[in-house]
Amino acid sequence: MGLTVLFFAALQLAPDSTADKWFTQQGTIPYAIVYFTGWSLCYLLLKWMKIAAQRKALEISLIPDDPSFVLTSSTADVVLANMYESTSDPRSYVLFNRTWLALSSIRNFGRLGDLEDLLRSQADNDEAISESSYTVIRGLVWAIPVLGFIGTVIGLSIAIGEFGAVLQTSEGTDALKSELQKVTDGLGLAFITTLQALVAALGIHMLLTMIRRQEEQFLDDCREYCQNQFVSRVRITEPEWKAPRDETP
Numbered sequence: 001m002g003l004t005v006l007f008f009a010a011l012q013l014a015p016d017s018t019a020d021k022w023f024t025q026q027g028t029i030p031y032a033i034v035y036f037t038g039w040s041l042c043y044l045l046l047k048w049m050k051i052a053a054q055r056k057a058l059e060i061s062l063i064p065d066d067p068s069f070v071l072t073s074s075t076a077d078v079v080l081a082n083m084y085e086s087t088s089d090p091r092s093y094v095l096f097n098r099t100w101l102a103l104s105s106i107r108n109f110g111r112l113g114d115l116e117d118l119l120r121s122q123a124d125n126d127e128a129i130s131e132s133s134y135t136v137i138r139g140l141v142w143a144i145p146v147l148g149f150i151g152t153v154i155g156l157s158i159a160i161g162e163f164g165a166v167l168q169t170s171e172g173t174d175a176l177k178s179e180l181q182k183v184t185d186g187l188g189l190a191f192i193t194t195l196q197a198l199v200a201a202l203g204i205h206m207l208l209t210m211i212r213r214q215e216e217q218f219l220d221d222c223r224e225y226c227q228n229q230f231v232s233r234v235r236i237t238e239p240e241w242k243a244p245r246d247e248t249p
Contacts, residue, residue: 003038003041004031004034004038023196027151027154027193029148029193030192030193032147033144033147033148033193033197036140036144036147037144037200040137040140041204041207043136043140044137044204044211047133047137047211047215048211048214051211051214051215051218054093054094054218055218055221057093057095057096058218058221058225060086062079062082062083062086062099062229063079063082063229063233064082069233070233070234070235071106071230071234071235072234072235073106073107076104076106076107079099080103080104083096083100094126094219094222095225095226097122098119098122098123098126098222098226099226099230102115102122102226102230103230105118106234115230115231116231119223119226119230119231123219123222123223123226126219126222127219130215130216130219134208137208138208140204141201141204141205141208144197144201144204145197145198145201146197147193147197148193148194148196148197148198148201149197150193151192151193151194151196151197152190152193152194153190154190154193155190155191155193156190
């Protein structure tokens with residue numbers, strides 16, 4: 001709503017300009033297009049800021065600098081301690097939440113494949129959450145062109161209705177010009193609203209594609225981070241809960 005108000009307030013700085021006529025003298029459809037466009041831009045901006053904040057976790061090294069460090073059930077607490085020192089709420093980060101789940105469960109793993117399966121499952125879950133987060137913006141991208149087509153229908157209806165009045169008029173040239181002006185106004189509404197909607201939808205779709213690509217790259221980087229930082233350093237030991245083998249003959 002704020003962007004919509006600012007946009008139309010800016011138009012008042014140049015009254016009677018082409019932009020002012022296109023957006024303030026074409027009925028209610030342009031207002032709806034601008035509102036949906038502003039809503040979409042705000043959503044994409046917040047999404048971009050969230051991805052930028054999440055990427056900061058990739059810059060933090062949780063593993064000690066010692067090259068001989070091995071990740072086991074006993075040393076996992078060291079990594080968890082480093083994580084909580086880095087941020088007060090690690091589970092709010094996609095990467096740290098994935099790491100926390102793996103390290104918290106490492107005592108129960110009987111083989112390295114169990115850890116890889118857990119990380120893969122959580123990665124798939126994160127990707128599903130990411131995909132579902134774009135449902136609203138996809139709906140807006142779909143709705144904006146529909147608004148343009150509604151404006152087209154309204155404009156053509158007005159033009160056709162006024163054209164009928166032109167055919168019925170028997171007055172002079174001045175009256176005919178007045179009626180034809182109403183016809184062209186209807187056609188203007190039809191084409192201008194369609195142009196506005198298509199341009200807005202195209203711009204939002206391009207931004208959406210760029211931001212989705214950034215998030216996909218971030219999730220891929222999280223997979224690589226977990227593989228390089230944890231899976232490659234893990235040494236699975238006998239689970240503490242597992243009963244000892246009976247070695248009596």
